[in-house]
Amino acid sequence: MFKKLLLTSILTIAATTTFVMADGDKKVTSKNYVDTLVATKQDTIPATGNSTGGTGTSVVMYTGTAGTVGERGIYDGQTTYNSTNDANKLVTASALNNSVTNIPTIQTSKLTCQDSPDCTLWTVDDQTVYGQSN
Numbered sequence: 001m002f003k004k005l006l007l008t009s010i011l012t013i014a015a016t017t018t019f020v021m022a023d024g025d026k027k028v029t030s031k032n033y034v035d036t037l038v039a040t041k042q043d044t045i046p047a048t049g050n051s052t053g054g055t056g057t058s059v060v061m062y063t064g065t066a067g068t069v070g071e072r073g074i075y076d077g078q079t080t081y082n083s084t085n086d087a088n089k090l091v092t093a094s095a096l097n098n099s100v101t102n103i104p105t106i107q108t109s110k111l112t113c114q115d116s117p118d119c120t121l122w123t124v125d126d127q128t129v130y131g132q133s134n
Contacts, residue, residue, distance in 0.1 A: 057076070109125065
């Protein structure tokens with residue numbers, strides 16, 4: 001009885017167990033085989049600062065060369081803008097919003113033609129524009 005149970009168990013395990021085989025080879029695949037195969041198929045994206053964008057927070061960008069990625073830094077307004085270091089960086093919405101809302105405004109006047117096409121009568125209108133008064 002024991003031999004029958006043991007034989008049935010072995011046959012059941014053998015029937016339900018499958019082995020993953022490497023292409024063209026008759027051996028069980030290993031972690032090393034898979035790691036080696038994947039390493040030849042997939043490029044690793046380098047750490048920040050190892051491309052042309054500089055160090056710090058950046059985004060990954062396409063390049064004209066297959067398998068090569070580019071990098072572009074992000075200017076977030078945390079430091080004073082420096083045209084040498086920050087000119088090619090992408091701007092965050094908060095940095096742009098702070099810049100736009102802090103632009104000074106001045107009051108000025110504009111002339112509006114009231115009797116087109118002759119324009120012999122004009123109206124002077126007040127308006128607010130962005131800029132600084134000297």
